[in-house]
Amino acid sequence: MVNVENIHSLTDFRRNASNYVEQIKETKAPLVLTVNGEAAVVVQDAHTFQQMLNRLQQLEQELNQLKLENLQQEIQKGINQADRGELFDGEEVMARLQARYQAGLADAS
Numbered sequence: 838m839v840n841v842e843n844i845h846s847l848t849d850f851r852r853n854a855s856n857y858v859e860q861i862k863e864t865k866a867p868l869v870l871t872v873n874g875e876a877a878v879v880v881q882d883a884h885t886f887q888q889m890l891n892r893l894q895q896l897e898q899e900l901n902q903l904k905l906e907n908l909q910q911e912i913q914k915g916i917n918q919a920d921r922g923e924l925f926d927g928e929e930v931m932a933r934l935q936a937r938y939q940a941g942l943a944d945a946s
Contacts, residue, residue: 844869847877 867881
């Protein structure tokens with residue numbers, strides 16, 4: 838979250854750029870710049886920005902790993918059902934899905 842004290846006009850930033858850059862380096866806090874009173878740009882030190890990108894990439898990888906593990910578990914469930922002879926033909930599966938969909942529509946009304 839951005840501190841309200843770190844919101845300044847682009848004009849003020851231009852006039853005092855070196856001071857703001859030093860502040861950003863020291864505090865590691867982003868600075869929001871406004872144009873005509875509306876937030877337009879966020880200025881952040883490069884190291885903190887890179888850390889944020891690295892963390893985002895790590896979280897995306899973890900999420901993809903969780904999705905893959907979940908998919909593998911679902912596939913294994915299907916294999917186990919097939920091994921037990923609990924297979925359904927495509928028409929039966931579609932009929933069940935359609936019934937669930939219709940029930941969901943009825944519940945929403």
